[in-house]
Each structure stands twice: as structure tokens, then as C-alpha cells.
Amino acid sequence: MADKDIVSKETIRRLAVDLATYLLELPIDPHSLEVLPTEHQRVEDRRADLVVKLRDRTGEPFILHIEIQNSNDDAMPIRMLRYMTDILLAHPGLPLQQYLIYIGPEPLTMPDGIEGPGFRYRYGLRDMRSVDCRYLLEKDTPDALVLAILCDFGDREPQVVVNHIYTRLKALLGDDLKRFREYIAMLHILSDNRDLQAEIEEADKMLTQVDLERMPFYEAIMERGVRQGMERGMERGMERGMERGMERGREEGEAALLIRLLNRRFGPLEPEIERKIREASLETLALWGDRVLDAQTPEEVFS
Structure with a gap:
């Protein structure tokens, strides 16, 4: 992608559905997803900010907001609270579900909300350090393979895991060049959050060869x-x-x-x-x- 800061709606759609399905295990209708036009709808260095409209399996609509964070930030509850008010003001009348996905190398120290006089605010918090990448790798689907880049590699060499993801994507999608390129684009985006740019570049070279x-x-x-x-x-x-x-x-x-x-x-x-x-x-x-x-x-x- 020429500009990683601005992501295509189709890529956002895939990322949101995959995160909701495989990592957050939300009971959603994946075909109902609507990318919301908001200035926060972008993927920036070290942070993914996804805001989409979905329906649950009973048909009820809601807004899903997902943040990906690769370092502990004491101000994160305030940031999430700010996002909540911005989103609810922009889309009144719809319930909002917020999740923070932590993928940093250090132990998670961020809280899942904030309390003050007369109010209590909470959001979902998922520590990817507790998710073995094999959980997603063994599913052996393109969507799960891409998300495995966010999980804990354990004692596995990062380059070996990245190479495995690339080769399985090639085997599963090799005949569909358009979809293959979309998943590789998602890998490039998510790898920024894990500081795996060097491993991704090496896998790109391997794939070319x-x-x-x-x-x-x-x-x-x-x-x-x-x-x-x-x-x-x-x-x-x-x-x-x-x-x-x-x-x-x-x-x-x-x-x-x-x-x-x-x-x-x-x-x-x-x-x-x-x-x-x-x-x-x-x-x-x-x-x-x-x-x-x-x-x-x-x-x-x-x-």
C-alpha cells in the first residue's frame, strides 16, 4: 500500500470482522458490517483504530470500537473515554462496545477502565500475551493466519512464524491473487504493531523468490x-x-x-x-x- 496511514474500507472490514470473530469471540453477523465515516478510521504507526457498525446474531445493531496497543499507556482509560464520547455523539442511539487489545512485550499494566466521583467507566481488555499463536495457526484459514501475527510466539523464532504464515497464505490463496494481496496488506499493517517489519520484509523476499x-x-x-x-x-x-x-x-x-x-x-x-x-x-x-x-x-x- 502506498500510504499505510489510510486503509481501504475492505481491509478495515476484514480486520474488524476477524478481530471480533477470532479474538473477541463476539456473536456477530459478519455480513452486516458497515465501516463508519469517522476521522479516527485509520491505521497509524503502532496503533490500530477501528470503528464499525455491526449486528449481533439476533439482528440488533451496535457499534464496535477496537484499539490495538503495543505499549502500556497510563492515559489509555482517558483516551478510551474520549473515543466513547466522540463515537456516541457522532452516532446517537446505538449501543457501543469498546475493546482494547494489548500486544506489547512487557506485562500488561493498563486497567480496563476508570472510576471517579459518581461515575464508573469500563471497556473490554484482551492481553494477546496470553494467546498462543498456535490457537490461530492451527485454524489454518487466511483470516486466522493473519491475526496470528498479533499473538505470543512463545519460544518460536519470529521469522519462522512469519514465513509459515506467508507460505500457508500462498498455499490457500495462491490462485486468487486479489485476495492474497489483501491479506498480505493486512499483515503489513498489523506487523507495525509488533515491530516485525524486518521479518515481514524478509518473508516478502522469500515469497518473491x-x-x-x-x-x-x-x-x-x-x-x-x-x-x-x-x-x-x-x-x-x-x-x-x-x-x-x-x-x-x-x-x-x-x-x-x-x-x-x-x-x-x-x-x-x-x-x-x-x-x-x-x-x-x-x-x-x-x-x-x-x-x-x-x-x-x-x-x-x-x-
Whole structure:
């Protein structure tokens, strides 16, 4: 995106629905979301400010306001209170739900509200340090994968987690370039809140290097696979041969991607390991790819 400060409505829509569904677990109708025209509707460095109109599952409308904070701020309750008054003045008559999502490296010390003489103000508070990223990674959907960038990586190397998110997004959305770009844009936005710009940049480079559909060797693999399939098809039936040729082409492409990931994680692989990868099925390659995230040695990937 040319300007990260101003985010497209579609990106805001996806972020709001995903945060409400996966992290806040709100019972919403995701198709009812309406991005509200407010000057606060932007994503800035180190802070996301989302204000949208939704309906719950009973059809009742409400406004959802989400703040993402990556450091403790003693003034946060006052800021949230200010947002509340601004939003309610701009949209009278609608109930408001506010949530603060904390993603900082230090223990959370911010309160979930403020009290004074004659008043008590509260908002929802979610500490992402308590959310293991595997909770979202194992869902293996594009939306959950993107939000995993906000969670606690534990003892996992940040670059390994980011690379895993990228490669799974590519596998899930590779045929839909428009949606793939939208999710990558969301990753870029959310990574600013986690100071993961360097890891994202490295993953971008990796993805460029292994963008198989645009690389000559991938085209050669596909061509060879189709040709072999056609030759077999002359004997066993053209349709079956073509399908097997295309499948083999995909297998070789996925194998090349896994080999590159393992080389980046563990260094040059033994020839026997490369041979094992290149002979594996698509299902086996996907299983090994998931194991790269937590493996400490190449052997653990294949155990």
C-alpha cells in the first residue's frame, strides 16, 4: 500500500470482522458490517483504530470500537473515554462496545477502565500475551493466519512464524491473487504493531523468490508434468494422464518451496533429505510444512 496511514474500507472490514470473530469471540453477523465515516478510521504507526457498525446474531445493531496497543499507556482509560464520547455523539442511539487489545512485550499494566466521583467507566481488555499463536495457526484459514501475527510466539523464532504464515497464505490463496494481496496488506499493517517489519520484509523476499507461478523453472515443471501425463494418457486415458501430470507439477512446486524453507531454517540439506522431499505426496508435503514451525532439527520435521 502506498500510504499505510489510510486503509481501504475492505481491509478495515476484514480486520474488524476477524478481530471480533477470532479474538473477541463476539456473536456477530459478519455480513452486516458497515465501516463508519469517522476521522479516527485509520491505521497509524503502532496503533490500530477501528470503528464499525455491526449486528449481533439476533439482528440488533451496535457499534464496535477496537484499539490495538503495543505499549502500556497510563492515559489509555482517558483516551478510551474520549473515543466513547466522540463515537456516541457522532452516532446517537446505538449501543457501543469498546475493546482494547494489548500486544506489547512487557506485562500488561493498563486497567480496563476508570472510576471517579459518581461515575464508573469500563471497556473490554484482551492481553494477546496470553494467546498462543498456535490457537490461530492451527485454524489454518487466511483470516486466522493473519491475526496470528498479533499473538505470543512463545519460544518460536519470529521469522519462522512469519514465513509459515506467508507460505500457508500462498498455499490457500495462491490462485486468487486479489485476495492474497489483501491479506498480505493486512499483515503489513498489523506487523507495525509488533515491530516485525524486518521479518515481514524478509518473508516478502522469500515469497518473491519462490513465487512459483511466475518462475521459469515452475513453468518447466508444469510443462514436463503435463507432457508426462499426456504420454501416460495415450496408454491409460488422456484425462487421467493430464490430471496426474498437473498433480506432479504441483508436488514438485511444493517440494521446491519446502526445501527453500528448510535451507533457510537449518542450512543446506543432505541430498537424501532433498530426495525424500521431492518424492513425497502433496499431503505429506503439507504435513511437513506445518512441522517446520516448531522443529528444532530437520529430523523433527520428518519424524
